[in-house]
Amino acid sequence: MDLASGEAVLTQSFGSVKKIVPGKIEILDPAGFQAAYDKIYGAGDYSWDKYVKPKYGSLNGFAYDGVNYINKGSAGLHTVVHEMLHNNAHASWTPFVGSRWNEGTTEVLTQEACAKVSEPAPTCYPGESPVIREAMKSGLPLADIVDAYFNGGAAFKIAAWINDNCKLNWASVKSAIESNDWAAAKAALAKK
């Protein structure tokens, strides 16, 4: 699990659409991850030993001061691919589609890229990504999703397509998925 492998996986699938920025991800072994957490919360009531470990056992990741920290104990190459994808999305993508549609799409693209190199990519977003798959089942082309994700234009390539082709409009779909109402979002995406 390293950045070069993640970059290679993404370049093979999407290199012709966008030059993939490898970036640097803070993937830490469990001890390093705990230390990074305690640099922030170690002095108070929410330290790892006083709070996280007894209440939750561990954590998968967190963000602080512009850095994304990932616990290697619960990550795989697919995690690197997923996080690297986020860093390559067009600046207008997430503000327009919202967090849940963004996560679902990022997972779909992770799975598509990993499948090409026979790398396992389990479903980590069982609510979000099936909603995107449902849109694809209704006819939303993957190529348009990829184009909107990397190059922008989701208002036309995603929202307008849904307005024209699905039972409910984009505003309804977005409202449902942002509320974590996955079944409602899928029903809204049925073909007109």
Add this chain to the structure above:
Amino acid sequence: MTGIDRKSVLAELEGGWLDGLEGERREEARRLLAELVADWAREADPQPDPTAVLGFQREELEGLGRGRDATGRLGALRTLVLSRRVDRLNAETFALGKTVLQGTAEDEDARRRGRVLLAEAEAIAPLLDELEPGPRTSAIRRDLGDAVMEALYAVERKAMSARLAREDGASGPQLRP
């Protein structure tokens, strides 16, 4: 538009999902089914086509229980109910985190709300230990972890979940070059 018929949906589900379960396990499954159907109705009833929403909800449940014996089906029910509880919590923590980031939350109120949501997360966490290990359980743990980091952010204003940080635009986390 009327909502889904909770009573008949529940009766139909009990017909199959309680089979082979006795005593406390049967009562637990009954409680879980009742909670599930109530939450399905919460989601489906405001929609223009509640029956279509119900169809997707049932499809998910059936998929989790397919080919499982009575114990496996009880495990599937626990998984789905907890997954939906975490989804609800997670929607609240994310919304709270966004209001803090946007500066639209009243400071002390947001901290108080964060502490309430943290207490909810703490109550759910031990229940996850009863779930079967697997990708679905890992996903619930990750979602709960995100909820914890968002609620903690509302209380302490320090670290947050990666997805909340992505809402923070330029000051959110980047993969460092």
